[in-house]
Amino acid sequence: MDVLLSVFVEPFQEMLAFPDFFLQVIWEGFVAGVLYSLIALGFVLIYKASGVFNFAQGIMVVFAALVLVSLHEMGVPAWLAVVLSLGVMALLAVGIERMVLRKLVNQHDAILLMATIGLTLILKGVGQLFFGGEPKPMITEQLGLPTGSTDLEVFGGLVILQHIDVAATVIALLMVIALAVFFSKTRIGRALRAVADDHQAALSVGISLNQIWAIVWFASGIVALVTGIMWGARSEVSFALEIIALKALAVLILGGFTSIPGAIVGGLIIGIGEKMFEVYWGALLGSGVEAWFAYVLALIFLLFRPQGLFGERIIERV
Amino acid sequence: MKLKTLTLLSAGVLALGSWAPYAAAQDSMYMPSMTYRTGPFAGGGTPFADGYADYFNMLNERDGGINGVKIDVDECETAYNSQKGIECYEATKGNKPLAYSPLSTGITLALIPKAPVDEIPVFSMGYGLSAAADGEQFPWTFVYPASYWSQLSSILKYIDSQDGIEGKKIGFIYLDAGYGKEPIPLLDQLSESMGFEVAKFPVGVKEMQNQSSQWLNVRKERPDWMIMWGWGAMNPTAIKEAVKIRFPLDKFIGNWWAGSHADLNAVGEAGKGYLAANFSGIGQDFPAIQDVLTHVVDKGLSKVSSRDDVGNVLYNRGLFNAVILAEAVREAQAATGKSVITGADMRDGLEAINLTEARLTELGLPNFTGEVTGSCGDHEGNGPIFIQQWNGSDFERITDLIAPMTDIVRPMLEEAAATYVSDKPDWQPQACG
Numbered sequence: 219m220d221v222l223l224s225v226f227v228e229p230f231q232e233m234l235a236f237p238d239f240f241l242q243v244i245w246e247g248f249v250a251g252v253l254y255s256l257i258a259l260g261f262v263l264i265y266k267a268s269g270v271f272n273f274a275q276g277i278m279v280v281f282a283a284l285v286l287v288s289l290h291e292m293g294v295p296a297w298l299a300v301v302l303s304l305g306v307m308a309l310l311a312v313g314i315e316r317m318v319l320r321k322l323v324n325q326h327d328a329i330l331l332m333a334t335i336g337l338t339l340i341l342k343g344v345g346q347l348f349f350g351g352e353p354k355p356m357i358t359e360q361l362g363l364p365t366g367s368t369d370l371e372v373f374g375g376l377v378i379l380q381h382i383d384v385a386a387t388v389i390a391l392l393m394v395i396a397l398a399v400f401f402s403k404t405r406i407g408r409a410l411r412a413v414a415d416d417h418q419a420a421l422s423v424g425i426s427l428n429q430i431w432a433i434v435w436f437a438s439g440i441v442a443l444v445t446g447i448m449w450g451a452r453s454e455v456s457f458a459l460e461i462i463a464l465k466a467l468a469v470l471i472l473g474g475f476t477s478i479p480g481a482i483v484g485g486l487i488i489g490i491g492e493k494m495f496e497v498y499w500g501a502l503l504g505s506g507v508e509a510w511f512a513y514v515l516a517l518i519f520l521l522f523r524p525q526g527l528f529g530e531r532i533i534e535r536v
Numbered sequence: 537m538k539l540k541t542l543t544l545l546s547a548g549v550l551a552l553g554s555w556a557p558y559a560a561a562q563d564s565m566y567m568p569s570m571t572y573r574t575g576p577f578a579g580g581g582t583p584f585a586d587g588y589a590d591y592f593n594m595l596n597e598r599d600g601g602i603n604g605v606k607i608d609v610d611e612c613e614t615a616y617n618s619q620k621g622i623e624c625y626e627a628t629k630g631n632k633p634l635a636y637s638p639l640s641t642g643i644t645l646a647l648i649p650k651a652p653v654d655e656i657p658v659f660s661m662g663y664g665l666s667a668a669a670d671g672e673q674f675p676w677t678f679v680y681p682a683s684y685w686s687q688l689s690s691i692l693k694y695i696d697s698q699d700g701i702e703g704k705k706i707g708f709i710y711l712d713a714g715y716g717k718e719p720i721p722l723l724d725q726l727s728e729s730m731g732f733e734v735a736k737f738p739v740g741v742k743e744m745q746n747q748s749s750q751w752l753n754v755r756k757e758r759p760d761w762m763i764m765w766g767w768g769a770m771n772p773t774a775i776k777e778a779v780k781i782r783f784p785l786d787k788f789i790g791n792w793w794a795g796s797h798a799d800l801n802a803v804g805e806a807g808k809g810y811l812a813a814n815f816s817g818i819g820q821d822f823p824a825i826q827d828v829l830t831h832v833v834d835k836g837l838s839k840v841s842s843r844d845d846v847g848n849v850l851y852n853r854g855l856f857n858a859v860i861l862a863e864a865v866r867e868a869q870a871a872t873g874k875s876v877i878t879g880a881d882m883r884d885g886l887e888a889i890n891l892t893e894a895r896l897t898e899l900g901l902p903n904f905t906g907e908v909t910g911s912c913g914d915h916e917g918n919g920p921i922f923i924q925q926w927n928g929s930d931f932e933r934i935t936d937l938i939a940p941m942t943d944i945v946r947p948m949l950e951e952a953a954a955t956y957v958s959d960k961p962d963w964q965p966q967a968c969g
Binding site: 239242243246249250342346350351352353354355356367378380449452453454456457458459460461462464465492493496497500504505506508509 | 573737744745746756841
């Protein structure tokens with residue numbers, strides 16, 4: 219009986235008794251969800267265009283952020299460092315297309331996945347060679363990103379909004395809008411969608427697969443840089459950031475591997491869900507449930523809706 | 537084609553050459569250094585490895601080694617990965633190493649059973665298995681200058697000395713791994729005997745940089761003090777989250793792996809007031825460290841990226857690790873009369889450690905740490921700790937040495953040691969009389 223109470227009654231009583239804290243939990247989950255979505259977005263972009271599950275997305279986040287802070291450490295002004303970092307990510311995209319993807323056209327998906335695992339190891343090694351293994355602080359203030367917080371007095375309590383979290387939300391929103399416009403309104407965007415739908419058909423109407431792949435890897439590099447800045451500001455820029463990308467796997471399973479809205483919605487479901495579960499039900503399971511919540515949720519989705527919320531249902535005839 | 541074949545053959549020969557077994561020269565002794573300059577914990581591993589190597593190299597440069605025998609420091613990269621650590625051990629144990637400092641609780645636990653078989657002592661300085669403090673049960677493992685349990689008891693004593701601990705709620709945030717869980721049995725026991733409540737907040741390794749849930753729970757639980765058993769990226773993230781929820785940082789104490797410059801540099805001014813335990817001196821104002829600067833760093837023989845890195849918390853801890861090992865070498869040389877000693881001699885040397893303040897001063901490290909005195913039965917040295925505080929840009933020592941609660945901790949350590957060996961029928965303890 220006590221167990222039933224603590225599962226079905228007490229958490230909701232607590233939410234009602236401390237609505238300000240409940241709002242804080244929702245806000246923290248929302249921010250985490252937005253940041254998960256950003257990582258997942260990088261995966262979706264590449265998967266949509268090339269069918270490659272880019273295992274290197276996590277290390278791309280670290281690499282982009284390390285390039286940025288290291289350039290600034292060398293005395294490059296912050297915004298110029300951003301531009302140069304984007305340049306490095308563009309070179310990386312072209313390099314990956316030329317040296318990896320072009321040579322693996324028409325190979326099995328598993329081979330492409332293995333290639334991105336190899337890419338992860340290369341980026342990790344190159345990153346450590348050039349930038350060292352030590353963590354570096356993100357140049358939050360130099361980039362003009364807001365610091366500090368605002369206290370909202372609600373329901374007689376306090377909800378604390380960190381300005382950097384608000385900025386992350388706004389930037390993520392702008393990025394999603396920009397990507398949506400890019401995909402639907404521009405010539406390259408339409409070509410990209412054509413490639414995503416059918417490589418052969420896209421080739422037959424004169425679309426350059428190589429060009430599209432380079433563009434999409436660069437777009438993913440931009441997303442990686444923004445993600446690295448935001449996660450780095452919350453903690454530090456270190457190789458440990460790579461691990462966070464694993465959470466994006468669960469987001470993708472929830473939202474679907476090919477859907478940008480899916481990445482957003484999936485991220486928010488996992489972000490808010492895991493915070494609520496940890497805070498209100500975590501103690502029943504010994505705390506630390508956040509470490510597995512997303513993956514269990516993803517597993518449930520795999521059982522009942524394997525294509526995710528927004529993914530395309532794949533029917534293979536044999 | 538011939539050129540290509542020749543190139544391939546040359547590459548093969550070079551590769552084989554790099555795998556050739558280490559040939560120990562008679563005028564040197566082999567001291568392996570398990571490092572993690574790469575991976576998610578490199579921020580802590582790098583300064584530690586630098587301090588460790590630089591001290592031995594300073595002895596080589598300044599004194600021509602220890603009693604005329606140079607120490608050959610050989611790094612093996614583990615990336616803080618237990619499997620790689622064991623590979624390092626297996627690859628180097630044939631080189632007649634004097635001792636291993638695994639620099640990881642996971643690797644330490646794997647090496648403890650191997651140490652008596654291969655007769656190479658394991659020195660896990662202030663980490664690893666707390667129960668290894670019992671020298672009777674663990675003849676080949678040493679945890680000088682204090683075990684995790686002793687450290688926790690000193691931290692609790694500090695809290696008690698501030699505004700009393702009875703009736704208070706202590707939050708314990710920890711890396712959800714063997715290392716983070718290690719002090720929990722003592723914490724639970726002391727909560728009963730000292731009359732405080734404990735709230736635990738585990739942080740998964742994958743969640744190190746994503747701790748808002750844990751800190752929402754801290755806000756909900758409202759502990760009076762927070763203790764952190766963190767490592768790597770977990771530490772700055774936790775401090776930033778504590779700032780976010782307005783938890784007073786002068787009531788937030790990290791253990792000695794959660795209080796380094798690598799942790800606080802990313803937090804900066806916002807981390808002002810944060811406390812941490814430590815057992816090794818901070819800064820460059822020690823004659824021995826000045827010698828390191830003169831004989832190693834200024835000659836370009838160090839891997840430090842900047843001269844300013846010398847003297848930071850983890851650099852000095854790595855250096856102290858080397859100081860204890862060097863002192864054990866001297867003890868072993870004196871006891872055996874040999875200049876080149878073996879791992880077994882080194883074990884005896886470690887047991888004979890007697891780092892008094894007078895000896896530390898002689899070594900150029902006055903007031904660097906508490907006295908460390910080992911024995912057959914005591915492989916911990918009963919070392920005290922001090923508390924340091926972040927002032928926004930550097931750590932400052934704010935307390936005298938705080939001795940551990942030996943009367944409570946020691947029986948628990950002995951009980952844990954007996955439990956560890958109870959299911960190992962072939963385990964060989966030693967009789968200390």
